[in-house]
Amino acid sequence: MRRILWSIPFLLALSSLHGSSLLELVGAPDSVNPFGARTVTVGPEAAYFNPALLVGQQDSGRGAFFMMVESLFIDHLKKDPKYDVTDEIYKAASNEINRVGADVPYRDQRFTPLPTAGLLSERGSADYNDIKMVIALGATKTIIEEWLTLGLYMLLPATSVQTQTPYYNDEREQFFNNSLHFELLEDRSQQFNIAIGLGGKVNKYLHLGAGLSFTSYTLTQTDVYVPDSSDPAFQILNTSLKVTGSLSPHFSFAAYPVEDLVITGTAHLQSDNGQIELQNKTQVWGWDYEDDDQRYLGSAGSMTYGYEPLRVGGGISYAFNIGHDYKLAPVLGGMWHHWSTYENRHGTKPADKWRETASVNAGLHLKHEERQVGFDFQFVQSPVPEQTGRETYVDNHRLVWAAGWTEYFEFEKVTVAGGVQAQLQWLLYHTTMKDLSRGEDEGGIVDEFPDDANNYMDPGVPFASAQGLQTNNPGFPGFRSGGFLIGTSLFVKILY
Numbered sequence: 001m002r003r004i005l006w007s008i009p010f011l012l013a014l015s016s017l018h019g020s021s022l023l024e025l026v027g028a029p030d031s032v033n034p035f036g037a038r039t040v041t042v043g044p045e046a047a048y049f050n051p052a053l054l055v056g057q058q059d060s061g062r063g064a065f066f067m068m069v070e071s072l073f074i075d076h077l078k079k080d081p082k083y084d085v086t087d088e089i090y091k092a093a094s095n096e097i098n099r100v101g102a103d104v105p106y107r108d109q110r111f112t113p114l115p116t117a118g119l120l121s122e123r124g125s126a127d128y129n130d131i132k133m134v135i136a137l138g139a140t141k142t143i144i145e146e147w148l149t150l151g152l153y154m155l156l157p158a159t160s161v162q163t164q165t166p167y168y169n170d171e172r173e174q175f176f177n178n179s180l181h182f183e184l185l186e187d188r189s190q191q192f193n194i195a196i197g198l199g200g201k202v203n204k205y206l207h208l209g210a211g212l213s214f215t216s217y218t219l220t221q222t223d224v225y226v227p228d229s230s231d232p233a234f235q236i237l238n239t240s241l242k243v244t245g246s247l248s249p250h251f252s253f254a255a256y257p258v259e260d261l262v263i264t265g266t267a268h269l270q271s272d273n274g275q276i277e278l279q280n281k282t283q284v285w286g287w288d289y290e291d292d293d294q295r296y297l298g299s300a301g302s303m304t305y306g307y308e309p310l311r312v313g314g315g316i317s318y319a320f321n322i323g324h325d326y327k328l329a330p331v332l333g334g335m336w337h338h339w340s341t342y343e344n345r346h347g348t349k350p351a352d353k354w355r356e357t358a359s360v361n362a363g364l365h366l367k368h369e370e371r372q373v374g375f376d377f378q379f380v381q382s383p384v385p386e387q388t389g390r391e392t393y394v395d396n397h398r399l400v401w402a403a404g405w406t407e408y409f410e411f412e413k414v415t416v417a418g419g420v421q422a423q424l425q426w427l428l429y430h431t432t433m434k435d436l437s438r439g440e441d442e443g444g445i446v447d448e449f450p451d452d453a454n455n456y457m458d459p460g461v462p463f464a465s466a467q468g469l470q471t472n473n474p475g476f477p478g479f480r481s482g483g484f485l486i487g488t489s490l491f492v493k494i495l496y
Helices: 002-007 021-026 087-091 171-175
Strands: 060-076 130-144 148-157 193-203 206-226 236-255 261-268 276-284 297-303 311-318 320-322 326-337 357-368 371-380 398-410 415-433 478-495
Antiparallel strands (some): 060 130, 320 326, 415 478
């Protein structure tokens, strides 16, 4: 009963809102080179990707509508019924069935499972297909002509300002959605993103930039009163909310050693909402409290959303003159990601440490005073190692293509531009199988109905159904994942 009551507040907890995951996923959705924006950009998106490129930009405002279709799949491979947990778990007694508490390290924790036939959700019942719609807004303002420029850039989800969908990456997920999830997608692409940047000119060879990404999150304190301990379904709730925020800095440079050649570098520091501590109180009428000075059941936890690691990137581009006032600039770039520091949605580091990764991009930028055309290609390496053990983080390497077109129309006092962009991201198909030779002490699959389980109603009598491995881990015995992200956008820009 106590475990049931302690779990109530967690189901009511909201956590956080992060500041940059969507921008890292789709690039600049209102640019002809969305994934080369750290090296070649002519708009307010530079406020996030490379503020040094703001210098010299004409004052402007931009608006865009971006739509992304997610066509994704995670196939949970068929599990042999011999691995199911039977109803006899309700009568089982063992020191290994339930091993939890603040003094038990995460890797040693064990949780009493439910019978497989009695789980709330069917294994693999989650829907991974969705349509995301985003509004992009931005502006640039000259502070000192040719020397200092300010930029503001934001992405606003059109359907919801914030979405948080926590889930567990091991057997605990059986109690909730009972499905695997794409760790770096889903709710991470449904958050608002705001960045402000300032670019300054040191001399004709060097520009420097700095910016801030805004992060906000909601702290929730829930107090629960249960007037009848025999009927915990009826409760009186009192919830307090506090919205707060933090800022994550980024820095950049753009060097121009010779005319038409630009070399760039960027550093975006780690960004997340920190670890949000949840402190909740549950009072139960008639409850025999262990501590007379604390007349409630205290429960605590933590949540973390939108974790982005330290990212250090660089790029180079050279513009060649071609006929009729056109310039064609090949673009090359790369970025290093410090993913080994990653924390999941419950503020826990993966047991199998994530790896540092590199992404590379290449593209072409064609520029004329009346139009711009861009093509991008990018390869993004997944930081997730093979998930052969207890945990199951789902992520795939990605191949990305994008193309964009902008046309400029000059009027007496302003110039108006309209453009389109399309991008395709292919999540490369991947199959993962659990390794049954990997022991529990080595991070392997947990035997949730341990062999030494006895019938507490008939002490000393073991269960035949407990012999061998039984687990409700939704990632067992393996899975396949992959799919596509398809994005399109329309945008308008006004230069004045």
